[in-house]
Amino acid sequence: MVERSEPAGARHPTSVERKSDREVVVRRIFDAPARLVFEAWTRPELFRQWWLPKSIGLVLLSLDQDVRVGGTYRLVFDLGDSKTMAFFGKYIEVVPPSRLSWTNEESDDGAVTTVTFEEKDNQTHLTFSELYPTKEALDRNIGSTEGLPEQFAQLDALIPTLG
Amino acid sequence: MVQYPSRLDSSFAALSDATRRGVIEKLWRDDASITELAERFQMTLTGMKKHVSVLEQAGLVTTEKVGRVRICRLGRGALDEEWAWLERYRRMWTARFDALDKVVEELKRKERNDGRKK
Numbered sequence: 255m256v257e258r259s260e261p262a263g264a265r266h267p268t269s270v271e272r273k274s275d276r277e278v279v280v281r282r283i284f285d286a287p288a289r290l291v292f293e294a295w296t297r298p299e300l301f302r303q304w305w306l307p308k309s310i311g312l313v314l315l316s317l318d319q320d321v322r323v324g325g326t327y328r329l330v331f332d333l334g335d336s337k338t339m340a341f342f343g344k345y346i347e348v349v350p351p352s353r354l355s356w357t358n359e360e361s362d363d364g365a366v367t368t369v370t371f372e373e374k375d376n377q378t379h380l381t382f383s384e385l386y387p388t389k390e391a392l393d394r395n396i397g398s399t400e401g402l403p404e405q406f407a408q409l410d411a412l413i414p415t416l417g
Numbered sequence: 418m419v420q421y422p423s424r425l426d427s428s429f430a431a432l433s434d435a436t437r438r439g440v441i442e443k444l445w446r447d448d449a450s451i452t453e454l455a456e457r458f459q460m461t462l463t464g465m466k467k468h469v470s471v472l473e474q475a476g477l478v479t480t481e482k483v484g485r486v487r488i489c490r491l492g493r494g495a496l497d498e499e500w501a502w503l504e505r506y507r508r509m510w511t512a513r514f515d516a517l518d519k520v521v522e523e524l525k526r527k528e529r530n531d532g533r534k535k
Contacts, residue, residue, distance in 0.1 A: 268514050270507040272429045278506070282514045286521045290528075294520045304516035382510070 275389035280382040288373040291380060292351035295369060296321040306331075323348050327356065363391035431475035432503065436460070437468050441477060441491070450486045 266283040273279045284291050294300045298319045306312050313332040320326055328342040340360060347355035352371050358364030365384040372379040386392040432438055436458050443449060443457065455465035469489055472478035479492045 265515055265518065268507055268511040270503055270510065271433065272503070280507075280510045282510070284514075284518060284521055286525055290521050290524045291517075293524060294517055300520050300524075304513060304520050307512050307516040380514075 273383070276387070276392055277383060277385045278392065282380050282382075284378045284380060285376075286378055287351075287376060288371040288378045289351040291378040292354070292371050295354060296348075296350075305329075321345055321348055321354075361395070363387050363395070365391070365395065427475040428477060431471050431477055434468070434471075437472055440468060440472060440489075444478065444489060444491045448488050448490045450488055451480075452486070454489065 266285075269281045271279050271281070294304065296319065298317050301319065302314055302317050306314055315330040315332050315338060316328070317330075318326070318328045323345055325348075326342065326344045328340060330338050330340045333339055341358065343357035343359040343364065345354070345356045346366070347353055347368070351373075353368070354371075355366065355368040357366055363386065365386045368381075368383045368385070370381045370383075372381075384392075384395075386395065432441070439458060440454055443454065449457075451462060451465050451469055454469070455462050458465065469478060469480060473480060473492070476492045478489050480487050480489050482488075
């Protein structure tokens with residue numbers, strides 16, 4: 255039987271909840287003050303180190319982040335066979351170090367993503383929420399999360415080694 | 418595109434409760450009786466029966482009476498798409514956030530080395 259529990263060690267668990275028909279929320283605690291976690295989401299040279307862990311095997315070709323209200327971002331991935339895929343949108347809320355929100359405009363029914371960083375006892379309680387315009391949009395987008403099924407095949411292979 | 422059957426809705430409702438998610442995780446490792454589940458999650462037999470019933474209706478759990486004991490097992494629904502869906506999404510974020518942990522640790526270490534106090 256496959257082991258489904260969290261890897262042992264100091265890592266905090268990641269929880270996922272479908273909060274409503276249109277919203278999925280991911281929660282995680284980090285052992286650091288909010289300003290540092292916020293920094294890792296808003297400085298491109300840091301963001302690119304973790305958004306696609308190397309082991310996933312996808313190559314991030316470029317990353318632009320202009321983190322201010324109205325500023326845009328754009329991520330371009332190499333899908334192999336000289337195919338690429340871009341994700342882009344703009345920041346609609348930037349409140350260091352507690353709140354970040356952006357649009358996802360690569361599709362007509364993309365989510366609004368909101369990340370909150372709440373500091374308690376020198377830990378950061380992070381929530382990542384994706385709110386879709388309709389239930390169908392959520393099913394479609396999350397079901398194929400970022401439209402990269404091969405990413406998960408690789409992830410599935412990777413996960414047992416993470417513990 | 419992947420198509421999702423309508424029973425996904427009842428599955429998601431069933432999985433919106435932390436105890437019920439815990440039951441699924443437990444059953445993923447091994448079958449268990451309702452009594453064992455009640456003890457593990459420190460609740461009454463009646464309370465656990467209600468949770469199991471919700472999971473059963475969603476197709477996530479099946480139960481079978483064996484002698485005097487009702488044994489719970491993962492249902493088909495827990496083994497295929499919707500559970501896989503949430504698990505897959507959670508795995509992606511687990512991998513991402515474990516990587517983020519390292520980045521944040523590095524930032525903390527740099528700050529300490531720079532002699533700046535928070």
